[in-house]
Amino acid sequence: MTTELQIDAVTFEVASAALQSAAEEMGSVLKRSSYSPIIRDMDDFSCAVFTATGDLVAQADYIPAQLGAMSLVVKSVLKRWDGRIREHDAYICNHPYQGAMHLPDVNIVIPIFFDGELVAWAGTAAHHIDVGGVNPGSEGPELTELYGEGVVIPPLRLSVAGAENEELVDLLTENFRDPLSTLSDFRAQRASCRLGEERVHELMRLYGKDTMLAVMSRMLDVVEAAVTRLLEQLPDGVGEAEGALDDDGRAGPPTRIHARIEKRGGRLSIDLSGSDRQTAGAMNIPWASARAGLVYAVRCVVAPGLGSNDGLLRALDVTAPEGTVVNPTPPAAVSIRHNSCQRLADTLIRAMYEIWPDRAVASSSVSFFCFNVGSTSPATGQQAVMADVVGGGTGATAHGDGLDGVDTYMSNVGVMPTEVVETNYNIRIRKTEFRPGSQGRGRYNGGLGLVREYEILEHPQHATFYAEQTDSRFAPEGAASGGTALPTTITVLGPDGSVLDTPRKTSRILQPGTVVRVESAGGGGFGDPADRPQELRDLDEVEGRL
DSSP states (O other), rough: OOSSSOHHHHHHHHHHHHHHHHHHHHHHHHHHOSSSSHHHOOOOOOEEEETTSSSSEEESSSSSSGGTTHHHHHHOOOOOHHHTTOTEEEEEETTTTTTTTSSSEEEEEEEEEEEEEEEEEEEEEEOSSSSEEEETTTTTOOOOOOGGOOOOOOSSSEETTEEOOOHHHHHHTOOOHHHHHHHHHHHHHHHHHHHHHHHHHHHHHHHHHHHHHHHHHHHHHHHHHHHHHHHTTTTOOEEEEEEEEESSSSSSOOOOEEEHHHEEEEEEEOOTTTOBBBOOOOOOOOHHHHHHHHHHHHHHHHTTOOOGGGGGGGEEEEEEOOTTBBOOOOBBBBBTHHHHHHHHHHHHHHHHHHHOOGGGOOOOOOEEEEEEEEEOOOOTEEEEEEEEEOOOOOBBTTTTTSSSSBBBBBBBOOOOHHHHHHSSEEEEEEEEEEETTSSOOOBBOOOOEEEEEEEOSOOOOEEEEEEESGGGGSOOOBBBBOOOOOEEEEEEEOTTEEEEEOOSSEEEEEEEEOEEEEEOOOOBBOOGGGGOHHHHHHHHHHHTTO
């Protein structure tokens, strides 16, 4: 506990809520100001406010994969620029081994000064359609080193004393396939941070600097205390679980993720050392993303009602040896680490249910099908890069069926609207619908997966696509005697309609007329299927879900 200045409960609640509101408002500004569909339409971004030392105190809940991760970038900026941080500067970083997650997730943060003192930071993380590299979209399951995945940006100044760093912008412009989109989104992120700065200034003028610093400190203390108290109320015990990725990103053997969790009193010890060594391909999880997975899973199972800040991490003791898939040694490739993050989250949650079976739920889809294409704009003929994500079903619970066709666990992005795809890229969406029968059966059924078909138009296009759970051994599991969901399938049809033999994770040139179809996994079922209420059986029939 670090709070020194005593503040009354009303002031704390109102001021802390105002900081949370500032993070939410930052998100609104970024969404409305962004250029790219992946931010504007799919909401693949996060915004947050940090203490002067880089601890996250308030974050808008857009992407759980960025919860618990963004503060590491601020700390990297502080370390690299110690003694040289100035008011009105803005910093940019996407380096996965200096606090970021993978190269397309670019962090932009600004220091907030008040009365000449560094008092806080405002920050954003957003997924950009392309940051260079071998493949359009800056991802590739087959890549073996970080250097092939795009431009690696350590903590650098995007703006200096309020003026854009032209030399850096020129360098980035020459390395991005669609610099107009990417640089425009950088500026939208910076504008979002400036809004956060304004709101913090307003609060400090209203309550005083010392009070607001105490509020931020207490926000961390409150979450730490609440998590500790909630843990103390739960039984002690040990739980273990293991999950597997289909392969290593390069058609190699399955990759294991293992979690052993021990709860004693008010602390939770999480040991990931049983996980496999880092992979040959780009499935590795950089520490920032693994840390986010820990925060997400603990928050879901132990403290779902709490706000998210770095206070939660104080209740955890984590073992994750370097060189494993959950903490790789640089320069290991990490571009499709999110599939591995999803499996990590599922494994952590199942391990905690071994300790507290009354909190069990069935597993959700962790397939996370992603489709990146180097295309062209039908309107201008200029190069354009598309990135789309297809979700699946969530697991059923003791209280009801799972959700249909959503981006599960640590994701929260939407499927790109058909109209957006077809007006921005030479790609046709032939079908988007639920996948009947994909759910695990139970007293309560899992949610349905999705079916989506993409057709390549006009000219050959460079595509990267990948998904997990294409191996039926690793399909979403049921709970409490519930059934397993169907695995994900990916089918590629050539221009003549024949089925092409393609890997489940690949980067390749697709000819016009080629169709890529994904049928994503549903969620696992909960409880004995024989106990499903008749009214729900009737509804399944009426809605054609079986």
